[in-house]
Amino acid sequence: MLSPVTNPSASSGEFCSSPGAIEQVRYGCSLGALASVIAIPGAIPITHCGPGCATKQFHALSGINGYQGGEFHVPSSNLGNQEVIFGGADRLDELIASTLKVMEADLFVVQTGCIPGLVGDDVGSVVRRYQKRGVPIVVAETSGYRGNNFTGHESVIRAIIDQFVGDDKVDKQPGLVNVWSLLPYQNPFWRGDLTEIRRILEGIGLEVNILFGPASRGVSEWRAIPRAQFNLVLSPWLGLSTATHLQEKFDQPLLHEPTIPIGAKATSAFLRRVVEFAGLDRARAEAFIAKEEQEHYVYLRDFACFYAGQTSQYQLPSQAIVISESAxxxxxxxxxxxxxxxxxGPFVITENPPNEFRERIQQQYRALADHVGAEPLFEQDGHRIHELVRARDYTGQLPIVFGSTWEAALADQIGAPLVEIGYPCTDEVVLSRAYVGYRGALQLIERTYTTVVRASTMA
Amino acid sequence: MPLNLKNPQVETRDQRLGTITQWEGRADQLVKDSAFTYGCNKGCDNGGRRLCEQSTPFAQASMCAEHIAVTNATIIQDSVVVQHSPIGCAASQSFTARYYRDLAARRGWELEDPKSICTNLGEQDMVFGGVERLEQTIRDAFERHKPRVIFVATSCATGIIGDDVDGAAKRVEDEIGIPVVTLHCEGFKSKHWSSGWDVIEHGILRRLVPQPPTKQPDLINVIHLGGPDVFTPLLGPLGLRVNLVMGGNTLERLAQMSEAAATVTMCFVLSYLATGLEQEFGVPEVRAPLPYGLDATDNWLRDIAKLTGTEDKVEAVITSERARIAPELERLRQALKGKRGFVAAGAAFAHGLLADLRELGVTVDDAFSFHHDPIADSGDPQQDSLGHLVETWGDVPNYTVSPDQHFQAHAALLRAKPDFVICRHTGTLAVLAGRMGIPVLPIFYSNDGLGYEGLLTIGRAILRVLPRKRFYDDIAAHSSFPYQPWWLAETNPYAAITEPA
Known part of the structure; x- marks a missing residue:
């Protein structure tokens, strides 16, 4: 058992960047938010860090995590002895100047790693010189020891909003929404999911700044952020600080939906809440929901044949174990x-959410269905997670694990099939697959029960 | 210069070997410059000049020594690796786990995840130091997994804040009674990631190889980058047993290295270990050029035979192996006739692949090497693998040294216009080539091209990927790279970055 290490500087409500030693890591460092920049079409990160930092983050978050690929040709200062001893601000200046000569982008985001934070490079003043010349460039402090890629994501977003989008309050465009949801690349299914989220929101009459991924129009959506009627935070906590900031900055109201809806029941209810909040045309929204549900339930009706055991002898799982980031x-x-x-079953939340949000997250689990609730656990360390899960009694149940690559051995030990849903996800090749909304739910069912059937027939 | 094994920190290859990461020109010039500058003590009249590293103000993300050192420590059985670092350095755990599982399946080991723990340093540790947490993590690693060795890897952050990692390791080692081996692998300390090989090999030499109780005259150490044992089929007929080390091995294999009759290194980038074994334990290092291509393989076997007293058997092996592969080699040469190849890999390994391709009848005028070592640790000119390549197979007119820089590789590929690319360290180059409409053969297990069989393995693999041009052409027509138009047209990887923004 690893000894818990308390953070002397973290009072409650503050993010504890270092909750103790970790085996089987389940997130990157702050610099890993370069993946969020890469997720914005037309944006390029410029990393001011050691020679291996940027590559390691992106290859972990993208390369082997669902084999997502992506545009990785990231300018980097690749800091060496000289910059550690004499400082690296001049090297960064040289790198930015040459980047502008070689590369083309709508937006550059300078991100710092551990080295400039520790040697004290004045990165801000280097970048400000370019900003004054009108170069679309911002800087975000993402030293690896300051947090993980979740908090780094919010730092990057804050930098873009404050240094690029600007401060001007503009007229609002009714029906335009900014969506803050899944962490790009960390969640292997983010591309398909954001596409589905965009689709269903458009279905009820909204115009959507989805901001990341193939479904985004890129930097022009970011410029349009101040025009939005409201911000939708579709996650348990990630994006809340961004939306709160926008509320203050642009007087944009905020709708917080902690649970990303999966399946018709949850999705239709979610859409109806959005319709009420935004004051949308109910008839139009109901027509969309009816059409979606009609198609959706045809598939569920037919899936019921399998689920009821009509032609199969499989032992279907009865208890869900979920080990992943909170969203x-x-x-x-x-x-x-x-x-x-x-x-x-046990639900273990692995991304170390800031303390101030934990109680709210727990509340969500206490009402998963009518009269059914659970207490989620917060734990980052793989070894301890597996001890916690193994310690439960599964007598009479057939458990199934939804988790990451790290759960393969655990699933074997408790005789459960494993569906990979989170980082690191090395046994799935993911392109546009989605697991949320109406369409995603069907794919999640497909993957789940294909896994169950294969586990039965191969055992 | 003898290797200094007293110091827990290895001297970087930049210092030991004059390693460079940026250069552009003809391979024969690089050979002469390297010898002029390092081999014959300045002033020998070989037509060389002082070897000068090029530079460019623009740079893209590369790799670091920590990655190599930690990966290769993690895949040693019965070990736990403690990464003393902020959490980001441990992002490699997932791909190392994949690598380990693949190795385990190939080697018949138990299929499990390798053990590595990150101390996960935060801001307060940067201020107050992380030594206490490191000591506790080493203890916890021992309690959790009962390993037989624990490696402790440093990071840029702990190097800068100056944590006494060696002191911590020693204190806990005395408590728990197993070796706690420190790996000083701060990424900023060397220009090139291959220094990570030196770090892990230094740690192994210092701590995991005992003075030999006996000698095993039929045992030969084979130091390799990773992959299947392609050596036993070659060396078994000589009556030799292969002790395959690095690239995933057991502590027993490491320990018995000092008992072996000789050491061969399958990529001279890793030769620190072989040089150290000769220096510390008198195990001779085979220095013949590496077995890429028919003649080189013949000579390599003869050299091993000489060192191991098996000269009576070697000619028969050579004759029968050559005869065995001849028909298939001929078929492959016919199929590859007229093709142009492009090689991208690290130094000696790139030189080996170049020889293989030329033996297969492929035209290769362009190569992209991720670094260049002007000399080997042995100082022996026989280990000048680029010199040997040029001498045997002729010049490589466009020889680029670049630490896997995407923008430079783009220019080099545009200049070369090859029919296929063969590459290692596939992070940048593989997909770049593909997206330029060029079929690519990525090499993960670098033993693929070795010896007689290696020619067949590589030739067949190339033929498998060539039809993928249809896919890559389609992608190339529908995607672009975010470079300025002038760079998209540039064919000199080291063209001056002077265009106005």
Missing amino acids: YNLSVASFLVEQLGLHP
Whole structure:
């Protein structure tokens, strides 16, 4: 058992960047938010860090995590002895100047790693000189020891909003929404999911700044952020600080939906809440929901044949164990319990959410379905997570694990199939697959029960 | 210069070997410059000049020594690696785990995840130091997994704040009674990631190889980058047993290295270990050029035979192996006739692949090497693998040294217009080539091209990927790279970055 290490500087409510030693890591460092920049079409990160930092972050978050690929040709100062001893600000200046000569982008985001933070480079003043010349460039402090790629993501977003989008309050465009949801690349299914989220929101009459991924129009969406009627935070906590900031900065109201909806029941209810909040045309929204549900339930009706055991002898799982970051954890747990009728098992949240949000996250789990709740656990260390899960009694149940690559051995030990839903996800090749909304739910069912069938037939 | 094994920190290859990472020109010039500057003590009249590293103000993300050192420590069985670093350095755990599982399946080991723990340093540790947490993590690693060795890897952050990692390791080692081996691998300390090989080999030499109780005259150490044992089929007929080390091995294999009759290194980038074994334990290092291509393989076997007293068997092996592969080699040469190849890999390994391709009848006028070592640790000119390549197979007119820089590789590929690319360290180059409409053969397990069989392995693999041009052409027509138009047209990887923005 690893000894818990308390953070002397972290009072409650503050993000504890270093909750103790970790085996089987499940997130990157702050610099890993360069993946969020790469996720914005037309944006390029410029990394001011050691020679291996940027590559390691992106290859971990993208390369081997669902084999997502992506535009990786990131300018980097690749700091060496000289810059550690004499400082690296001049080297960064040289790198930015040459980047502008070689590369083309709508937006450059300078990100710092551990080295400039420790040697004290004045990165801000280097970047400001370019900003004064009108170069679309911002700087975000993302030293690896300051946090993880979740908090780095919010630092990067804050930098773009404050240094690039600007301060001008503009007229609002009714029906335009900024969406803050899944962490790009960290969640292997973010591309398909954001596409589905965009699709269903457009379906009820909204115009959407989805901001990241193939479904985004890129930097022009970021410029349009101040025009939005409201901000939608579709995650348990990530994006809340961004949306709160925008609320103050641009008087934009904020709708917080902690659970990304999976399946018709949750999705239709979610859409109706958005319709009420934004004051949209109800009839139009209901027409969309009706059409979606009609198609969706044809598939569920037919899936019921398999689920009821009509032609099969498989032992279907009865209890859900979910080990992942909170956004997918909460969504998948809700779907499995409320819509598929599984018993709740251990739910372990792995991304070290800031303390101030934990109570609110716990509340969500206490009402997964009528009269059914659970207490989620917060733990980052793989070894301890597996001890916690193994310690539960599964007598009479057939558990199924939704987790990461690290859960393969655990799943074997407790005789459960494993569906990979989170980082690191090395046994899935993911392109546009989605697991949320109406269409994603069907794919999640497909993947889940294909896994179950294969586990039965191959054992 | 003898290797200094007293110091826990290895001297970087930049210092030991004059390693450079940026250069552009003809390979024969690089050979002469290297010898002029390092080999014959300045002033020998070989037509060389002082070797000068080029530079460019623009740079893209590369790799670091920590990555190599930690990966290769992690895949040693019965070990736990403690990364004393902020969490980001440990992002490699997932791909190292994949690598380990693949190795385990190939080697018949238990299929499990390798053990590595990150101390996960935060801001307060940067201020107050992380030594206490390191000591506790080493203890916890021992309690959790009961390993037989624990490696402790440093990071840029702990190097800068100056944590006494060696002191911490020693204190806990005395408590728990197993070796705690420090790996000083701060990424900023060397220009090139291959220094990570030196770091892990230094740690192994210092701590995991005992003075030999006996000698095993039929045992030969084979130091390799990773992959299947392609050596036993070659060396078995000589009556030799292969002790395959690095690239995933057991502590027993490491320990018995000092008992072996000789050491061969399959990529001279890793030759620190072989040089150290000769220096510390008197195990001779085979210095013949590496077995890439028919003649080189013949000579390599003869050299091993000489060192191991098996000269009576070697000619028969050579004759039968050559005869065995001849028909298939001929078929492959016919199929590859007229093709142009492009090689991208690290130094000696790139030189080996170049020889293989030329033996297969492929035209290769362009190569992209991720670094260049002007000399080997042995100081022996026989280990000048680029010199040997040029001498045997002729010049490589466009020889680029670049630490896997995407923008430079783009220019080099545009100049070369090859029919295919063969590459290692596939992070940048593989997809770049593909997206330029060029079929690519990525090499993960670098033993693929070795010896007689290696020619067949590589030739067949190339033929498998050539039809993928249809896919890559389609992608190339529908995607672009975010470079300025002038750079997209540039064919000199080291063209001056002077265009106005």
